[in-house]
Amino acid sequence: LAKTTQPISMDSYEGQEVNITCSHNNIATNDYITWYQQFPSQGPRFIIQGYKTKVTNEVASLFIPADRKSSTLSLPRVSLSDTAVYYCLVGDILYNQGGKLIFGQGTELSVKP
């Protein structure tokens, strides 16, 4: 099972780009990388998912280098409402390696005015 390591916390200001990097040195061939956002008193919410290279959607980009041992979530022009905890999850949902999807400790992002 791939273990993930993220910074515990990050600070930013409105309008800046924020990059959060997750390390997953023992990622397996069938593993995907998924990022979630969690606000207080809510369950985590899916942001973006990828396998390799770059993925972009309407809210974020995900950069994955060729060796896949890390990934970077990029949030363009953050606002106060982006203040949340961000989790990187590495796992193989499709082929079900026991179904254990283990979340890391998450990164608490604080966006200031």
Place this chain on the structure above:
Amino acid sequence: GAGVSQSPSNKVTEKGKDVELRCDPISGHTALYWYRQSLGQGLEFLIYFQGNSAPDKSGLPSDRFSAERTGGSVSTLTIQRTQQEDSAVYLCASSSRDWDNSPLHFGNGTRLTVT
């Protein structure tokens, strides 16, 4: 459409009592997960169901914890003889396990307080 629904949203119980937490996954989702989140902490994996079966129960914290899923839909997490350290938010998630590697869809959790 409807998301993952968990009930109750809040539960206060006395130490030693049993509690049942319910999860209604998104219709058609075959995979169902239970996590526990203590105050200010990350998500602790408890158990996973594919259909009605749970291949690995080693994530359950003790033998006071059990979970079942019937009809490939609703799941119940039962905690017997609750202890104060069981106080946490219990989150349920479901996914479709389609070929495109469907992400997890979470409910908003049940906040359990053991007094």
